[in-house]
Amino acid sequence: MDAPALETRDLTIRFGGHVAVDKVSCSFRSGSLTAIVGPNGAGKTTYFNLISGQLKASAGTVLLKGEDVTGLPVSARTHRGMGRAFQLTNLFPNLTVAENVRLAVQSRARVGLDLVSLWSDRRALIEKAEAMLARVRLADRRDAAVASLSHGDQRKLEVALMLALEPDIFMFDEPTAGMSVDEVPTILELIQEIKARANATILLVEHKMDVVRSLADRIIVLHNGQLVADGLPAEVIASAVVQEAYLGVAAA
Amino acid sequence: MLHRLLSGDLPRSHALTVALVVVLVSLAFAPFLFPGSQSLNVAAKICVFIVLAASYDLLLGYTGIVSFAHTMFYGIGGYGVAVAMHGIGATWGAMGVGVALALLLSLILAVVIGLFSLRVRAIFFAMITLAVASAFAVLASQLRDITGGEDGRSYSVPAMLRPSFRLIEDQVLGVSITGRILTYYLVFFASLGLFLLALRIVNSPFGRVLQAIRENEFRAEALGYRVVVYRTVASVLSATMATLAGVLMALWLRYTGPDTTLSFAIMIDILLMVVIGGMGTLYGAVLGAAIFILAQNYLQVVMGKLSAATDGIPLLPQLLHPDRWLLWLGILFVLSVYFFPTGIVGRLRAQRR
Numbered sequence: 051m052d053a054p055a056l057e058t059r060d061l062t063i064r065f066g067g068h069v070a071v072d073k074v075s076c077s078f079r080s081g082s083l084t085a086i087v088g089p090n091g092a093g094k095t096t097y098f099n100l101i102s103g104q105l106k107a108s109a110g111t112v113l114l115k116g117e118d119v120t121g122l123p124v125s126a127r128t129h130r131g132m133g134r135a136f137q138l139t140n141l142f143p144n145l146t147v148a149e150n151v152r153l154a155v156q157s158r159a160r161v162g163l164d165l166v167s168l169w170s171d172r173r174a175l176i177e178k179a180e181a182m183l184a185r186v187r188l189a190d191r192r193d194a195a196v197a198s199l200s201h202g203d204q205r206k207l208e209v210a211l212m213l214a215l216e217p218d219i220f221m222f223d224e225p226t227a228g229m230s231v232d233e234v235p236t237i238l239e240l241i242q243e244i245k246a247r248a249n250a251t252i253l254l255v256e257h258k259m260d261v262v263r264s265l266a267d268r269i270i271v272l273h274n275g276q277l278v279a280d281g282l283p284a285e286v287i288a289s290a291v292v293q294e295a296y297l298g299v300a301a302a
Numbered sequence: 303m304l305h306r307l308l309s310g311d312l313p314r315s316h317a318l319t320v321a322l323v324v325v326l327v328s329l330a331f332a333p334f335l336f337p338g339s340q341s342l343n344v345a346a347k348i349c350v351f352i353v354l355a356a357s358y359d360l361l362l363g364y365t366g367i368v369s370f371a372h373t374m375f376y377g378i379g380g381y382g383v384a385v386a387m388h389g390i391g392a393t394w395g396a397m398g399v400g401v402a403l404a405l406l407l408s409l410i411l412a413v414v415i416g417l418f419s420l421r422v423r424a425i426f427f428a429m430i431t432l433a434v435a436s437a438f439a440v441l442a443s444q445l446r447d448i449t450g451g452e453d454g455r456s457y458s459v460p461a462m463l464r465p466s467f468r469l470i471e472d473q474v475l476g477v478s479i480t481g482r483i484l485t486y487y488l489v490f491f492a493s494l495g496l497f498l499l500a501l502r503i504v505n506s507p508f509g510r511v512l513q514a515i516r517e518n519e520f521r522a523e524a525l526g527y528r529v530v531v532y533r534t535v536a537s538v539l540s541a542t543m544a545t546l547a548g549v550l551m552a553l554w555l556r557y558t559g560p561d562t563t564l565s566f567a568i569m570i571d572i573l574l575m576v577v578i579g580g581m582g583t584l585y586g587a588v589l590g591a592a593i594f595i596l597a598q599n600y601l602q603v604v605m606g607k608l609s610a611a612t613d614g615i616p617l618l619p620q621l622l623h624p625d626r627w628l629l630w631l632g633i634l635f636v637l638s639v640y641f642f643p644t645g646i647v648g649r650l651r652a653q654r655r
Contacts (some may be wrong), residue, residue: 124524140520141518142517
């Protein structure tokens with residue numbers, strides 16, 4: 051029996067007296083797309099931070115392909131196959147678009163501690179970075195400084211960085227938030243593309259219910275840090291408790 | 303060829319190219335262009351401080367680490383040579399031992415400081431480096447038997463590098479090729495080599511990771527770069543280069559003391575050179591060091607002449623009196639930082655666009 055791609059067991063974090071994520075146990079099968087929904091402050095992003103390691107769990111464990119990674123730093127989890135696109139755009143503002151992607155590509159290739167070769171000599175890495183940019187339709191902005199990009203383009207780059215890491219787990223934290231209407235389809239197509247590949251495990255925090263409905267195989271609902279619903283999209287959306295208490299708010 | 307030598311990091315501005323070529327040619331032919339011991343002394347100081355400022359920029363401009371321990375590593379290099387030459391004798395072997403021990407000590411200190419304190423917030427790191435550097439300076443002045451205390455150490459250098467040495471009997475372009483000139487070229491080529499090495503490091507895959515850490519440490523870690531390791535490696539490289547700069551200075555001066563190596567005033571000078579030249583670009587270190595050392599050495603002379611020329615006009619001669627040179631140096635720096643926040647290099651490069 052194969053271990054799930056990702057699993058959390060009784061994952062908990064307390065900030066003082068406040069329990070932000072409360073004993074969340076959930077496993078994510080390889081090749082699935084799970085949407086995580088819930089009202090603002092439900093602990094969705096905090097749950098992501100616990101999984102990818104930005105926050106240290108007060109209790110509980112995170113298992114990646116059956117291996118306990120709870121004690122590992124963020125960078126080590128990344129090298130074990132965890133990829134994440136951040137909710138608030140989180141890039142290297144004074145470097146160019148190409149350099150940003152390139153940094154992700156070279157992390158994946160593990161050549162960060164190469165001090166003697168020329169950055170510009172590494173053709174294979176550069177070509178791979180170019181390919182990633184083409185996938186997110188940013189190839190024409192390759193030499194622009196990231197700080198000069200539109201918000202939508204920055205979100206696309208954010209996704210490109212995650213793609214460049216070639217992870218097994220793709221964590222999207224509201225990938226379409228703040229995007230203009232005509233830019234949203236690009237991101238959704240990308241998520242579809244990733245989903246079509248075998249063994250890509252996708253976790254998606256999203257407020258837009260139409261997006262969730264069209265993409266997700268499964269929905270889990272967080273509220274006050276607790277997992278309150280888990281099931282097929284149609285079931286979860288139809289369930290009275292979710293309808294009333296959360297999705298009404300979230301869909302608005 | 304040139305492209306590879308400069309690691310693909312071209313000046314990207316005509317004015318900057320011209321300025322760099324002027325500095326390079328002046329330094330390369332200093333003994334012939336500017337004969338005399340004082341001007342050669344200035345040229346050698348510029349060479350050493352280019353290395354020192356460039357290695358500091360590796361930390362400050364590229365990695366975003368504020369450290370006040372840079373003169374400590376510079377001093378370790380100086381004292382390594384001084385203690386070995388004074389204790390063992392004026393041989394190349396003694397020098398090798400001194401350099402090796404100095405590098406080892408710098409390496410250990412840089413790793414220890416890095417691992418213990420690069421995890422903490424930037425301001426605490428700066429304070430820790432300040433504390434360690436001050437402790438080292440006190441130690442160096444108290445261990446009189448080894449370091450010579452406040453008086454420092456004077457020593458002889460290997461025969462080839464002494465003023466009385468003649469490489470050839472004849473003069474070249476009207477200049478005798480003495481041991482001093484050989485020492486100068488040792489300093490010049492070593493500095494050039496170290497500078498090109500630093501240029502290579504900042505343009506390597508590793509160098510880009512350093513910039514990424516400066517820009518967004520959190521995301522660099524999320525991309526899979528162990529930030530504390532990269533910072534520690536950067537600190538070690540920077541410390542090693544500063545140590546070698548100290549070695550060169552010790553060979554040139556044939557004297558090492560607290561005031562020429564460990565003083566906090568030198569730390570401030572290096573900081574100003576990097577800021578004036580332009581942080582995050584090694585060419586900034588070249589221009590910053592050259593301008594700063596020139597101002598330090600010749601501003602007084604210029605002011606003396608101006609003061610004499612304005613004799614008779616009220617107030618002006620007093621303001622331009624050579625004793626007021628630090629005031630004017632200060633004003634120059636405030637103005638340059640105010641008008642060129644990205645440094646001279648940043649300014650020159652921006653003009654082209």
